[in-house]
Amino acid sequence: MMNGDTVASDPISTLLSLHAMAQRDYVRIPVFVSGDQNFLSLLLNALPNITLVSDDWDFPDRLFWRQAKQLLGQETHTLALDVRQHIDVEKICAISGCIKGGELLLFLVGDGDEPQKNESLFRDRFLSFASHANAATICQSGFISMPTLTLSDTREILPRLDTVTTPDQVKAIDAIERVLSGHRRRPALLVADRGRGKSSTMGMAAASIMHCSKKRIVVTSPSVANVDTLFQHAERQSSLQNTPLLRKNKYGYVAENGSELLFVAPDALLQETPECDLLMIDEAAAIPLPMLGQILKCYSRIVFSSTEHGYEGTGRAFSTRFRSMLDAKAKGWKEIRLNAPVRWAENDPLEAWLFATFLFDAEPYLPLVITDVVIREISNSELSADEGLLKQVFSLLVSAHYQTSPNDLVQLLDGENQSVLVAFRGDVAVGVALAQREGGFDEALAKEVVSGKRRLRGHLLAQSLATHTGTLDALTDSLLRITRVAVLPSCRQQGIGHALIASVEQIAKRSDITIVGTSFGANSELWQFWSSMGYLPARLGVQRDAASGTYSLQLIKPLACSLEWIGDLHSLFSTNFPHQLNEQFSTIEPTLVAQLLFSSIDIKPPSEQMLKQVALFANGALGYDLVTGSLWVWFVHWLATRDDPETDQMQCCALIMRVLQRRSWKEVAEVFGYQGRKDTEASIRHWVATQLPTNEKEIE
Incomplete structure (x- = not known):
């Protein structure tokens, strides 16, 4: 029992006791509730201010799952998530951060009689975490379990930690002020997990700067909603300083001394380059790296914030690459890490539960000895049954890829027609490749897809190649798409990636699949890797990826010499790409342009x-x-x-x-x-x- 508390055995008393524990220690507790509709309604009505997210249940303060992200940027009381029919893991991970300390996160899991569309290893694993040390369970059958984690008593728990400035925040505010007063081109990077007060820190720092002298501070973020917290804390801090900010419009404030605090969207920031004394970038991880590079070039006094909540969004991989960019372009930059939570207390049960359930804390192992690499195919059920192996494999994907989301964990366990190949040194996973089977449809269906009458789920590469070129063979032939390749950083440049891809090609041949393909955000390094293995460009998307800022390049490799349509697709690429360079691809790096034009076919020689x-x-x-x-x-x-x-x-x-x-x-x-x-x-x-x-x- 948490902190040795005892509770009554009836469900409502148990729920009220859990809520009282959460309020006393200013923490959040995950609670699994199992039962029929009447039982679930009984419990939901026992607590005040509950917000329900459900697609199948009419209830006061109900949101549909598609509306769940409306909660972002807000602070909620107890949140109840209806996961009886499906589990939207990305939304769960996103909105759980909106729950304030002293509240519960209820998972409504039903009574087990709800029909499920498909068997799901991920769902089974998710439900097993109801018995985690940080979680509670309340069942209509009478079974009740309480959290067994003992909270730390080493600090005084305040009624509202987010009204108090933590020592971490004081240091961060000082660092932000030094960005403005110190040498130029020495930006600050605020890094923390969620709930540590990055946005509120920047808001308080902005108010302090504006109070001291007339300054113009511009804030940018992927969405204006993201900076609501920053604005709210700037407004509150300025009121405490007896220099209230006046709301100018939805996008900014003005102070009595003429200081301004304005929001400008990232694209407008680069197009208009408005003058400012200080630029604040909230949630930098959600802005493409190339765009951040341009901002670094245009502005000399910048504060960045980045969430590193495990792998969620682009956190960890983004930070690694972004730090390298700062090293190259702003050598005097400083990093400030916020460790103490402000929206809940230390040792928050829900935060620890989320880290364990969704592998936010998965870190790659390092091989103790250098041995030969052995590659073997791993089944979904083997991954599900071996938590240690699952963590190793998933940590490799997190460490190597720019965008890893909780849905990738679902795909890893539940993906259909998927091959998972893992490279081992001894018992340590040092590399992984994922491949997805696509295509193999009849000609009639292929014609409907190409004509725009049908869309196929899960056949991204085959469908894209067919619809953009009119080539039915891309859908009627079977194709194996390599979706991810990841190698432990310390083991790269040792041929492991090439060996994994060669193993994927062997699987394709054994399955009578004659085409292997892939797609990725095009850059010189990846192009060199894939082209060295005989992969040919077939299509380059004309829209930049929102996170990486790169264009998606699709490559294919025939495993049989009789596939003329592969050559036709490469020929189409060779024909269109040179003519797209002065418009669609006018900003691609020149070295990548040269690489993509190398070995192009059907290029007419000059007369x-x-x-x-x-x-x-x-x-x-x-x-x-x-x-x-x-x-x-x-x-x-x-x-x-x-x-x-x-x-x-x-x-x-x-x-x-x-x-x-x-x-x-x-x-x-x-x-x-x-x-x-x-x-x-x-x-x-x-x-x-x-x-x-x-x-x-x-x-x-």
């Missing part, structure tokens, strides 16, 4: 007359403006047919930006450090001359 014009340009006889078409045809052909796929020469990249992507002379000059158009054109001209055959250079 003899075009070559003469390019040679005249190289010799200085003709200016750039007179040879743009000939130069374009020659350059695309040169990139497609060169011997080496890697091109990092500055002049070549400058030519890609100017000739293929049509970026301005001014921009090209700024990127590569030229003095202006004349200097840029002279450098490009010299480089072109070095690439032409000797007989072409001698044209007079």
Whole structure:
């Protein structure tokens, strides 16, 4: 029993006792409630201020599951989640952070007689955590279990911790103020798990800065709703300082001394670059890294906040990459970590339960000895039965991928037509690859999909290739899509990733599958890896990924030489990509452009007359403006047919930006450090001359 408490045996008394415990210790407790509708209603009506999330139950303060994220940015009392029919794990993890200390999280699991659509290993595992040390269970059958975790008595528990500034927050506020008063280009990064008061800290710091002198502070975040807490605490702090902020509009405040606190969306921030004394970026992990890089370039005094609640959203992988960016672009940056919770007390039972249930705390193991790598296929049931193995495999996915969500845990356990290959050194998992079977449909269904009349669930690559090219074979042939590849960081560059992919290809061959494919956010490193194994580009999406800021590249590899349609798709890519560079892909890195054009097929060579014009340009006889078409045809052909796929020469990249992507002379000059158009054109001209055959250079 928690802290040795005793409770009455009837369900309502038990629930009220749990609520009293939570209020006394300012913590949150997960409670599983099992029974029929009348029993569940009886318990829900026993507590005040309950919010129910359910698709099948009319109840005061009820939200449908699709509306659940409306709770984000708010603070709720007891929350009841109806999980009898389905478990929306992403929403559970998101909205659980809205529950304040002193309240309960009720999981309504029914009486076990509800029909389930499919058997679910994930659901079985989820329900097993009702017996976790931090959870309580109340059953209509009479079974009752209470949390066994003993809370720490080492600190005084206050009625509302979020009205008190913690020592961590005091240090953070000081660090934020030093960003404004200290040397330029020394940003601060506030890092914490959820509930530690990052947004409130930034709000209090903003109010303090605005109180001392006239300053303009701009706040950006993926959504204006995300900064409600920041604004509320700025408003409250300014009232305590007797310098109240006046609400200017939905997006900002103004103080009596002329100070301003404004919200500006990230895209508008880069387009309009409004002037400010300090820029605050709340939930930086939800903004694409390339966009953050541009913001770093435009603003010299910045405070970032990032949630590192296990793997949720983009937390851990984001922070690793973002720190590397800060090291490169702002060497004097400082990290401030907030450890003490403010919305609930230390040792919160619900927080510990969430970490265990959804593997927020999963960390990769390190092999103690270097042994040969053994790869074997693991079944869903084996993962479900071995919690240690599940943690190892999932931790690898978390550490390697930019976006890992709780739904990935569901997919790992319940994914249909899925292959899981794990690379072991001894008993330690050092690499994992996931692959999904797609396609294999009849021609009639394939035609309906291509014509837009049908959509197929779970066949992302096959369907995308078919609908964007009109190729029915992409749906009628069977395809194995590699969805994830992850290798322990300390074991990379040792051939483990290649070995995993080779094993996936062997599984495909044994299953008479003749195509293997994948898709990922395109970058030079990943392209080098996949192209070295014979994978060909088939399609590049025209919309950037919201989190990584990259374009999705789809690759395919035929395992049989008779598949002509694979070559047709590669040919379509080779035809369209060069013409998309000056519009859809005008901002892709030039080195990646060169890599994607390498070995393109059906690229027409320049005519003899075009070559003469390019040679005249190289010799200085003709200016750039007179040879743009000939130069374009020659350059695309040169990139497609060169011997080496890697091109990092500055002049070549400058030519890609100017000739293929049509970026301005001014921009090209700024990127590569030229003095202006004349200097840029002279450098490009010299480089072109070095690439032409000797007989072409001698044209007079």
